[in-house]
Amino acid sequence: MTTDQQERTGTVFDIGYQSYEGTREGRGLAWKTLIIDGVKNGMGIGRGGWAKFLPWLVLSPTIATGLVFAAIAAFFEQLGIEVDTGEGANVIDLPGHEDLTSVISFMILIFAAFVGPELVCPDRRNRVIHLYFVRPITMLDYLGARWCALFILLLAASLLPHITLWVGLLFGVADALGHIQDNWLDIPRFVGNSIVFAIFTTSITIAISSITDRRMIATLIIIGIIMIASIAPGIISIFNPSDTVTELINLIGLIDLSSNIVPSIFFDTYSENYNLNIAIPIVWVILLTIGSIAATWRFYQAQR
Amino acid sequence: MTAFVQPSPLLEARDLTKLYGNVQALDKASFTVGEGITGLLGPNGAGKSTAIRIFLGLTDATSGSALVMGADTRNPEARVRLGYMPEHDCLPPNQSAANFLTHMAEVSGIPPSRSRALAADTLRHVGLFEERYRPIGGYSTGMKQRVKLAQALVHDPILILLDEPTAGLDPTGRTEMLNLIRRIAREFGISVVLSTHLMQDVERTCDNIVLLDLGRVKESADVKSLTQETELVYIEVANNRDEFISELQSRNLQPTLETNAISIPDVDGPKFDAIRDSLVASEARLVRMGPRQRALIDLFRT
Ligand SMILES: Nc1ncnc2c1ncn2[C@@H]1O[C@H](COP(=O)(O)OP(=O)(O)OP(=O)(O)O)[C@@H](O)[C@H]1O
Ligand SMILES: [Mg+2]
Numbered sequence: 236m237t238t239d240q241q242e243r244t245g246t247v248f249d250i251g252y253q254s255y256e257g258t259r260e261g262r263g264l265a266w267k268t269l270i271i272d273g274v275k276n277g278m279g280i281g282r283g284g285w286a287k288f289l290p291w292l293v294l295s296p297t298i299a300t301g302l303v304f305a306a307i308a309a310f311f312e313q314l315g316i317e318v319d320t321g322e323g324a325n326v327i328d329l330p331g332h333e334d335l336t337s338v339i340s341f342m343i344l345i346f347a348a349f350v351g352p353e354l355v356c357p358d359r360r361n362r363v364i365h366l367y368f369v370r371p372i373t374m375l376d377y378l379g380a381r382w383c384a385l386f387i388l389l390l391a392a393s394l395l396p397h398i399t400l401w402v403g404l405l406f407g408v409a410d411a412l413g414h415i416q417d418n419w420l421d422i423p424r425f426v427g428n429s430i431v432f433a434i435f436t437t438s439i440t441i442a443i444s445s446i447t448d449r450r451m452i453a454t455l456i457i458i459g460i461i462m463i464a465s466i467a468p469g470i471i472s473i474f475n476p477s478d479t480v481t482e483l484i485n486l487i488g489l490i491d492l493s494s495n496i497v498p499s500i501f502f503d504t505y506s507e508n509y510n511l512n513i514a515i516p517i518v519w520v521i522l523l524t525i526g527s528i529a530a531t532w533r534f535y536q537a538q539r
Numbered sequence: 540m541t542a543f544v545q546p547s548p549l550l551e552a553r554d555l556t557k558l559y560g561n562v563q564a565l566d567k568a569s570f571t572v573g574e575g576i577t578g579l580l581g582p583n584g585a586g587k588s589t590a591i592r593i594f595l596g597l598t599d600a601t602s603g604s605a606l607v608m609g610a611d612t613r614n615p616e617a618r619v620r621l622g623y624m625p626e627h628d629c630l631p632p633n634q635s636a637a638n639f640l641t642h643m644a645e646v647s648g649i650p651p652s653r654s655r656a657l658a659a660d661t662l663r664h665v666g667l668f669e670e671r672y673r674p675i676g677g678y679s680t681g682m683k684q685r686v687k688l689a690q691a692l693v694h695d696p697i698l699i700l701l702d703e704p705t706a707g708l709d710p711t712g713r714t715e716m717l718n719l720i721r722r723i724a725r726e727f728g729i730s731v732v733l734s735t736h737l738m739q740d741v742e743r744t745c746d747n748i749v750l751l752d753l754g755r756v757k758e759s760a761d762v763k764s765l766t767q768e769t770e771l772v773y774i775e776v777a778n779n780r781d782e783f784i785s786e787l788q789s790r791n792l793q794p795t796l797e798t799n800a801i802s803i804p805d806v807d808g809p810k811f812d813a814i815r816d817s818l819v820a821s822e823a824r825l826v827r828m829g830p831r832q833r834a835l836i837d838l839f840r841t
Contacts, residue, residue, distance in 0.1 A: 259649065264650065264651075268645040365597065366625070366643060368596070369622075371615045371618045539597065
C-alpha cells in the first residue's frame with residue numbers, strides 16, 4: 236500500500252498514521268480476552284518468580300492425592316484382593332471419588348485464596364480498571380469475565396485429581412470395562428460436585444477480594460475467613476447443643492461444607508450422615524453464592 | 540471549518556450538574572465539543588475531570604444530559620470510538636507496553652489477528668517502538684505518559700479525552716506531549732479534548748476552549764476569537780501625551796492611560812487610521828506602538 240511512497244521519500248520507518256478499517260467485534264471478544272487474560276494471570280503465566288510457581292505449588296498436592304488414591308487401589312489389586320471403590324464395597328472399602336473430594340476441597344479453597352485475588356485486585360490497585368470501563372464494555376462484562384476465569388481455574392483444579400484417579404483406576408484394575416460399568420455414576424457425581432463447588436468458591440473468593448486492592452491481604456483474609464468459619468462450629472459445640480443445632484452450625488464451616496456436606500449430596504450419602512432436611516444445605520449454598528455476587532456488585536458500584 | 544450541514548457534535552453537555560454530597564462539581568454546564576483540539580481549561584476543582592468522567596460513562600450526572608456523538612453515555616456502544624487518558628497512573632507495571640496495548644485493543648473489539656500490529660503501530664507513533672517489549676514498571680514518567688496516550692489511541696478512536704496529559708512533565712516533556720497531541724489532531728485526524736489548568740497549554744495547542752470555573756462554563760468559543768476580541772493596542776509617546784489623548788477621545792477611540800503607555804481596545808483598520816490622524820494632529824512623537832493579544836489568563840479575571 237505504502238511502498239510507492241516509501242520508495243519516493245526513501246524513509247522506510249516513517250509510515251504515516253493509517254486509520255483502522257477492519258472489523259470491530261462486539262463484547263464477545265472482550266469477554267474472551269478478559270477470560271484468557273484472567274486464566275493466564277491466575278496461573279502466573281507471563282510473570283516471573285514466585286507468581287509462576289505458587290499456583291502449581293498449591294495445586295500439585297491435589298493431583299498427587301488423586302495419584303496416590305489410584306496407586307492404593309492398584310496396589311491392592313496386585314495383592315489379589317478384590318477391590319471396589321464404589322459404594323457398598325464388599326471386601327476392602329478403598330478410597331474413591333467421594334473421599335478424594337473431602338481431601339482436595341480444602342486444598343482447592345487455599346488455591347482459590349491465592350489465585351482469586353490475583354484476578355481482580357491488581358486491576359484496582361494499578362487502576363487499569365478505569366481503562367476497562369471506558370472501553371465498550373460494562374461492569375457486568377468485566378466482573379462476569381473475571382468470574383468465569385476463576386471458575387474455569389477452580390473447575391479444572393477440582394476435576395484434574397478426579398480424572399487422575401479415574402484414569403488411574405482404569406489402569407489399576409484388572410477388569411477395566413467391568414469397572415467402568417460398575418462405577419460410571421461416579422463421573423456425573425464428581426463433575427456435578429466440582430461445578431457446584433467451583434461456582435460457590437469463585438463467588439465467595441471474588442466477593443472477599445473486592446474488599447481490598449492488595450492481593451496478599453485478600454489472600455490472608457480469605458484464608459482467615461475459611462479458618463474462622465471452620466473453627467466456629469467446634470467452639471460452639473462446647474455448649475453441647477442438640478444434634479439439629481450442631482448440624483445447622485456446621486453449615487457455617489466452609490471446609491466441612493465443601494469437603495463433606497455438599498459432596499454427600501452428590502454422592503448420595505447425605506441421608507446416611509445427616510439428619511437435617513437436605514433442602515437446608517442446598518438453599519444455604521445458593522444463598523451464600525447469590526449473597527457473594529450481590530456483595531461484589533455493591534463493592535464495585537461503590538468504588539465507581 | 541465552514542460546514543453547510545451541521546453534524547451532531549462529538550460531545551454535547553446540556554445543563555450538566557453533578558453533586559458529590561454537597562460539593563457541586565458541575566453546575567448546569569452546557570457546551571459542545573466539535574472537531575479539532577478543544578481545551579477544557581479551569582483551575583483545580585473546576586469540574587474538568589468530572590465532566591470527562593461523565594462523558595465516558597464512568598459516573599452518572601445528577602441532572603442534565605451528556606451525549607457522545609449523539610449517543611447516551613450509559614450505552615457502552617458510545618465508547619467504541621472513544622479514547623481516554625486518565626490523569627492518574629493506570630498502567631500494569633509488570634506487563635510490556637506491547638502486550639498491554641494488544642490486550643486493550645481486543646477489549647475494544649479489535650480482532651486478535653489485527654490487534655498486535657495495531658499496538659506496535661501505535662507505540663511507534665508515540666515514540667516507544669524500541670522499548671515496547673520492556674515491562675512498563677521500568678519506564679520513566681514521560682514514557683508512561685506516552686503509554687497512557689497510546690492505549691487511548693490503539694483502537695483508532697474518533698475522539699480522545701485527555702485528562703491533564705502534561706501533568707508531572709518537565710518543560711521539554713510538556714512540549715513533546717503537546718506536539719504529539721497536535722500531530723494526533725492534524726495528521727491522524729483524531730479530535731482531542733484536552734483538560735488542563737495551564738493557559739499556555741491551551742494557547743499553544745487548542746482550536747477551541749471551554750472555560751470552567753467552580754463547575755460553571757464561563758466561556759466556550761474558539762481560541763482565535765477569544766484572543767482577537769480582546770486585542771489591545773499599546774502606544775507610547777515622547778511628548779504631548781495629554782494632547783494626544785484628547786485627540787484620541789475626540790475620535791471615539793476610548794484611550795486608557797496605563798503606567799507609561801496608552802491602551803486602546805478593539806483596534807481594527809479604520810481605528811488605526813484614526814490613531815495616525817491623532818498623532819499628526821497632536822504633534823506627539825511616537826516611541827512605541829504595538830498590538831498585544833490579551834492572554835487567556837485575563838479571562839479568569841472577569
Ligand atoms: N469522587 C468524589 N467525591 C467527592 N467529591 C469529588 C469527587 N470527585 C470530585 N469531587 C469534587 O468535585 C469538584 C470537582 O472535581 P474535579 O476533579 O472534576 O475537578 P478538576 O477540574 O478535574 O480539578 P483538578 O485540576 O484538581 O483535577 C472538586 O471540588 C472535587 O473535590
Ligand atoms: Mg482533574
